[in-house]
Amino acid sequence: MTCPYYQDITIPSRYPHAKAVEDRIVLEAQQTGYDEESIFALRLSLEESLTNAIRHGNASDASKHVSVKYRITQDRIDVVISDEGSGFDPCSIPDPTQPEFLSRPSGRGILLMRAYMNEVTFNSKGNRVHLVKFRNHQAGSQAS
């Protein structure tokens, strides 16, 4: 069954809660018939974005919350993840594939999201990300 309306979940900034949301969205995408490649991309991108929201956005403060809105249809998956942090400028993250940044242990989450999802957009404050995955659509140029 597919629902045209956004499902809305709010969780505390704790990884087990994020995992439960991730599992729920992935299961619904599987039940809607998305292929293994799309599910792989979705799971990875959810993990990266939820980890960013908890660790960087809310600074792992359990009193702060993460909002997850999602909609899964036959044609596309939309997930909007918001945190209570002060936001960031995604353009300020250095390109981790450049030789001088290659051995940095962090800063690859957004790169992976952009590679595996069809659209990744941030609000102007930088505390909300909107992920889109189309059915039967090749992933972003970096993954192709």
Added chain:
Amino acid sequence: MQTGGPRIAVSQDGPITIAELMDEEILEENIIEDIAESLFGLVQEKPSLLLVLDFHQVKHLSSSALGTLIRLNKRIEETKGQLKLCGLRPTLYEIFTITKLNRLFNIYETRELAMKGI
């Protein structure tokens, strides 16, 4: 996915230590921390560690796990050891190519080839 027990299976072949990752998903922070503790423990136990890290059971990996591998590689290099990765399925290897970390790590198709590379 494995939920309990050891995160890595360690064996020895002559001077080479082989660590097989036992989880299908290395995404969650607690799993990554457990694996990091085990692997950094090996480095601490054996200076100049010759380590082959076998991924053949792993289906998912996050950027946080990549960060742990980068720190591990750095630590091993600092102690004049070597780290070789092997057994990555194509979907996992793609993560290394997207991030260009295939240029940082020595990656082999099989455990045998990785051991020969040391």
